[in-house]
Amino acid sequence: MTLLRVQMTNGQIVAEPFPKEKILGGRATIDFLLSQRGAPAAHPLSERSIFLVAPGLFAGSGAPQSGRLSVGGKSPLTGGIKEANVGGTASHKLGRLGIRAILAEGTSKERQVLKIDKEGARLENAGDIVGLTNYAACDKIRQRYGENVGILIIGPAGEMKLANSTVAVTDPEGRPSRHAARGGVGALMGAKGLKAIVVDDEGGSLRKGANEEAFKEATKSAAEAIQNGPFRNAFHNLGTPMFIDMDNARGSMPTNNHRIGSFEKVQKINVAKLVELNKARGGSMGHGCMPGCVVRCSPIFHGPDGKFVTAGFEYETIVMLGANLGIDDLDAIARMDRRCDELGLDTIEMGCTIGVLNDAGMFAFGDAGKAEALIEEIAQGTPLGRILGSGVAVTAKVFGIDRVPEVKGQGIPAHAARSSKGWAVTYATSPQGADHTAGAVLEDPLSPVGQVDRSRKQQILMAALDATGLCQFTFLPPKLIVPMINGLHGVNWSVEDYLEMGREMLRQERAFNLKAGIGPGADRLPEWMKNEPLAPTNAVFDVPDQEIDGLFNF
């Protein structure tokens, strides 16, 4: 396996052998490379900063639903470490070409496309793709490089180096609907001068196990477990939007700028409504973002005219651009999602950002037209647009807003912190900033008791899982994952070894943040969440600071 080092300043590309003894993938690769070669004190957008792409441990193999791809570096949004992962088709293609990671350094003045195939890798002038929105750019790229390539791409937001910008990855239909969304990784890629990475695995080969028989057997067990998983049908039929009614009922669905925990107009944006519209218009509920997916959790949404509007229309997006803005119009929410996909903007951060403008009198809850117009400001690159594209913390700072739903500069996602206290501990403490995938805790959501322990356990599990490239909706327990690692990589890990990898990743991430100036005191939810009750549960966040400070004692 190789580490592809791309020196953007002079165009030199070197394929280094990746240290054999390092069994690393995805987020673990990002953490390792940032610890070894990162510049924690440098500006994220500077030449000294590095941009990383890393497929998971199983990329290129037959392990089921293991095609998640990690993208990372020093976050332009938080100033700390950042790994954002994403489904789509690119990860397995990179794996089949034997690539463990891509490291881009320096910067190119002209925007480039990095083309990777079995002949190697080269930089090509991005030409007329520059400035295009993601769907149009991917059309052109497929025309230029073939229908079957996998694409990583930044939209205009990433080209503008805005701190809320994504790296999109194409789904099996070639649409840039999947996003490594959080922390401004699009700006990192943009600062390197990269518009797209195009991966053609024609002629590449399926990765075989070092112990192929054991790997096949482990793979079979895992596939069966996924196939028989208790939530598989629910995910397939309802997708992540099924959480809308659930979170709304629990009072943990951010509504009106995180002011309420449920939305009175929920029936106009919930999964029943979505299924109804999809039936009438020809959208679908069960789309898989990576080849071979059997969970297929992701809805595709069509407009009133029956035409495709957006794919990857997820819980987080519908809540943050819907309920959190008081917007009850699924069509408008879908248009905003599409626009964010086109421009390369994280919908969670966007929803937080527009939400706080209510406090400055610049947005009224429920005004979908205004919300759409504000996103257009970003497309146009106006000063207002650039502010909004810089995320919720900067927007609040510029407009003098003091009630800001963010941790470490990153907007708080769609499971309300005060009424999901375990999840909130993860938001507060994750080295990634407030993150919905860094360690979900569902138990006993209104009680502060035991949440630090639960969050610790989940953060370790999720870190390890983010190394594998497995989708979290496989719900595979470590004892089914570890045999696949052993079979593929020819090692003899125990479950404990696997968890220790997760712990070590978190240690590396904390160490990076410390070097970047972010101390443990930053492990706090916004102070107002301790005092302002969240209707209807009237919960406040009351996990003691002292307990939170013990989260990383492991």
Place this chain on the structure above:
Amino acid sequence: MTLLRVQMTNGQIVAEPFPKEKILGGRATIDFLLSQRGAPAAHPLSERSIFLVAPGLFAGSGAPQSGRLSVGGKSPLTGGIKEANVGGTASHKLGRLGIRAILAEGTSKERQVLKIDKEGARLENAGDIVGLTNYAACDKIRQRYGENVGILIIGPAGEMKLANSTVAVTDPEGRPSRHAARGGVGALMGAKGLKAIVVDDEGGSLRKGANEEAFKEATKSAAEAIQNGPFRNAFHNLGTPMFIDMDNARGSMPTNNHRIGSFEKVQKINVAKLVELNKARGGSMGHGCMPGCVVRCSPIFHGPDGKFVTAGFEYETIVMLGANLGIDDLDAIARMDRRCDELGLDTIEMGCTIGVLNDAGMFAFGDAGKAEALIEEIAQGTPLGRILGSGVAVTAKVFGIDRVPEVKGQGIPAHAARSSKGWAVTYATSPQGADHTAGAVLEDPLSPVGQVDRSRKQQILMAALDATGLCQFTFLPPKLIVPMINGLHGVNWSVEDYLEMGREMLRQERAFNLKAGIGPGADRLPEWMKNEPLAPTNAVFDVPDQEIDGLFNF
């Protein structure tokens, strides 16, 4: 002495006795109150945050040149602790009324004036002062409250809660020419709903020493030392602008966005030019910002028509709005200074902010008209103006600029870091962010050797001095200051006790920052200063990180 607690939410004012055993003034009072009652994890602009004003240890007494006033809280600019101090007339007036500190908490929806006189303190609706620029507002206040009041006031920038906004204090002529400028203390005051604090000391009394005879004697010695100080005449005749030629010659005068260390057109903005224009137009060099000042370092500048333009036309302002922007026109620089004084903007931060726009193609060095127009954007409160009014770090983030002259979010002042290496260590490590008064080091500016030790010593000395309210241009050594403290306060401090106060202040400031999430890793100059040589000395910043990390080992 009392602590005036002003609850802005309900208008309640309580005069608490200040703990007698606490011999604290100025910055030491700020540090103490923030440690005791501050909310380091709360948003600076939130109701939970406190805004503080504290006269120095000698306020209200006859100690010479001891009228500096400290203003502070949690900085909206840096997110850490902030104390900014300022001359003018208010400090002694507060001292004569027996006030040790003002603490404002909560927030008032309608803007208020806090009126303080011998009858007590009360809040009054600010009425038609709201929205006025500082000079006009002070005229109205003097009409309303009398000619002899001392005024602390925020301009439109503070009312807009912009992170680069000052608290202005009136000089002996009643002009708002003196500014507690750094760290956005104006936004803190604005967030409380305070437009102005008006101090009328009519009927107040000169503070006598607990040991009056000893105090008088110590005061006399100090006054003589100031009177006979080696730099007194230079300061009086040339003011702080005398440093222009000095720093330019040493290659440590930030020019063109900190890209060069000297300015080829220096003769058009140096002190000789200033003196020449002042002679021709009726400006003056030797203005004192507080009553009784014998140093009188501060120039007043008149326009081509002979009319007053600005007072407090200092080195930092002329360099940051002049050389650092490539602007060689003293008239334009003076107009910008006046406009910053009117709006309540820090000229150092403003100069850094406009400077970095060159990298985004939004400003060309030397274009004074454009620089003035950009400041007008702030006056108008446009999105662009609000960005620029939020300081250099936010401006850079919004416009994707990665070469940013800031530490902990605060712009780097006018003694270039790379060619003033001791000073640079202070910029890097001060809990206040990059600050020109936190510990000047002049020795051996191009050598990295010994600078950490020098900076440590100077930071301790300056912290202690900032507690006294003495102007740093008194150049009084501790052995002349301590007897005044002992005489006035009836204590028996040694010089070591005095220095220990300085150390304890720095410890408290570091502890506050830690709780606010700012770790020791933030004690770094921008990384590019290690690599980019600064002409003409071609110095890079090469004091080792490891040594820097030992600065606070005391």
